[in-house]
Amino acid sequence: MIITPNEGYIWQLRKLVEPPETLAKxxxxxxxLNDDELFMKKRCLGCGKTMHQLRxxxxxxxxxxxxxxxxxxxxxxxxxxxxxxQEGLNIKSLQTATKSxxxxxxxxxxxxxxxxxxxKVWTCCNRNASAEPCVGTNMHIPQNISTDALADxxxxxxxxxxxxxxxxxxxxxxxxxxxxxxxxxxxxxIRVTLIDYFSKEILVNNxxxxxxxxxxxxxxxxxxxxxxxxxxxxxQTCLWGVKGTxxxxxxxxxxxxxxxxxxxxxDLRALRWMHSSVVDSLIIESTRAKxxxxxxxxxxxxxxxxxxxxxxxxxDIRLTPFSTTATGIAExxxxxxxxxxxxxxxxxxxxxxxxxxxLGRDIQTGGKKGHDSLEDATAARDLVxxxxxxxxxxxx
Ligand SMILES: [Zn+2]
Ligand SMILES: [Zn+2]
Numbered sequence: 001m002i003i004t005p006n007e008g009y010i011w012q013l014r015k016l017v018e019p020p021e022t023l024a025k026x027x028x029x030x031x032x033l034n035d036d037e038l039f040m041k042k043r044c045l046g047c048g049k050t051m052h053q054l055r056x057x058x059x060x061x062x063x064x065x066x067x068x069x070x071x072x073x074x075x076x077x078x079x080x081x082x083x084x085x086q087e088g089l090n091i092k093s094l095q096t097a098t099k100s101x102x103x104x105x106x107x108x109x110x111x112x113x114x115x116x117x118x119x120k121v122w123t124c125c126n127r128n129a130s131a132e133p134c135v136g137t138n139m140h141i142p143q144n145i146s147t148d149a150l151a152d153x154x155x156x157x158x159x160x161x162x163x164x165x166x167x168x169x170x171x172x173x174x175x176x177x178x179x180x181x182x183x184x185x186x187x188x189x190i191r192v193t194l195i196d197y198f199s200k201e202i203l204v205n206n207x208x209x210x211x212x213x214x215x216x217x218x219x220x221x222x223x224x225x226x227x228x229x230x231x232x233x234x235x236q237t238c239l240w241g242v243k244g245t246x247x248x249x250x251x252x253x254x255x256x257x258x259x260x261x262x263x264x265x266x267d268l269r270a271l272r273w274m275h276s277s278v279v280d281s282l283i284i285e286s287t288r289a290k291x292x293x294x295x296x297x298x299x300x301x302x303x304x305x306x307x308x309x310x311x312x313x314x315x316d317i318r319l320t321p322f323s324t325t326a327t328g329i330a331e332x333x334x335x336x337x338x339x340x341x342x343x344x345x346x347x348x349x350x351x352x353x354x355x356x357x358x359l360g361r362d363i364q365t366g367g368k369k370g371h372d373s374l375e376d377a378t379a380a381r382d383l384v385x386x387x388x389x390x391x392x393x394x395x396x
Contacts, residue, residue: 003385005171005198012388013172013197013258016279026283027265029156029274038150044140047112047133048185054140108136153212157246158274159255169254172197172279174381176373177267178222183213189270190217190224192245193373194252197260197381203252204239205374207232211241223370242271249273262351262380281383285349288392355379358386 003009024030033041040052111133115124125134178191194204207228219225232238239245249271253259259275261267263282268275347353355361359382363375 003198041154042142046110110140111136156272156274169257170252172258174260174377176377178373180217181215183215187270191373193377207238208245209238221370281380
């Protein structure tokens with residue numbers, strides 16, 4: 001369905017653009033990464049976790065992290081002759097020696113399989129994919145990569161003002177990416193779709209040939225197989241890496257273009273792209289779900305008040321203190337007032353669930369074919385249109 005881009009509608013859509021604080025709170029990158037943030041992107045050569053993940057993990061609820069752990073991830077502590085994987089202790093042999101399983105094995109901060117996973121079996125220990133790591137060391141070893149190289153890989157870029165455009169930027173577009181997993185463990189976009197929000201014209205709908213080595217294409221969900229990938233490469237219909245993808249998108253997008261997506265923070269992050277005019281159907285729907293819950297509990301409270309409650313001097317609703325009456329409230333409320341619904345769980349806020357709920361549309365039904373970024377971008381656009389057509393009264 002085509003939407004007429006009249007001024008009134010565009011104004012409604014602009015009202016849904018999230019303020020920078022909200023975007024930041026929802027995982028959008030709003031500023032270029034500084035050196036410290038870039039450092040946090042480094043991964044441990046052993047376990048493969050990022051310095052960010054390790055620092056997060058080292059802040060347990062009970063007290064500050066032990067000093068030794070902190071030192072472990074400081075690159076200056078790494079001696080010129082870096083300990084290698086071979087110097088790690090073999091957990092399995094220690095376990096066999098003590099004959100009493102994991103609990104008596106020494107606690108290592110860095111645990112991993114040094115081998116490769118081939119046909120769901122680790123080559124290092126011949127055990128299956130889910131087996132506990134067979135090797136451990138006391139230190140995490142940050143990969144040896146310069147800040148420049150990190151910046152080249154991870155730095156985010158804002159939508160440029162001037163690009164070689166055949167025409168002026170679109171007013172609004174909808175975006176979706178399918179992701180694979182790079183060898184490093186990073187999410188890597190492997191297919192992208194961009195449509196015009198109003199006309200649904202397909203602006204970009206391509207496979208992205210990654211410029212990093214890949215662990216897997218997550219074909220079950222991404223719907224992209226190596227066959228598709230190689231075919232797109234042969235036919236030269238693919239985009240090259242995230243940089244090539246950003247450039248392809250920016251042919252249609254200026255800084256003022258409204259980018260619509262569902263949880264588009266993941267797409268933008270993976271594309272290393274900063275954009276401030278974003279309408280996110282996931283944020284809209286989760287805010288709506290929270291408001292709905294508040295409204296329903298308020299309705300129940302006022303129903304209680306009408307029955308047996310009384311207002312305190314300051315206007316607060318107070319229930320009568322008699323326990324017998326309180327039981328009565330619970331029972332009568334059950335019959336007459338709407339039940340309190342819990343705030344929607346993440347699964348209920350998935351694009352698939354919401355497309356069904358709001359649009360009566362079944363998406364992501366492809367089974368083995370996985371998701372389809374065109375279908376998903378269209379669903380995000382239609383969800384936003386739905387919320388413009390069905391304003392949440394409580395929010396106005
Ligand atoms: Zn192993
Ligand atoms: Zn590690």
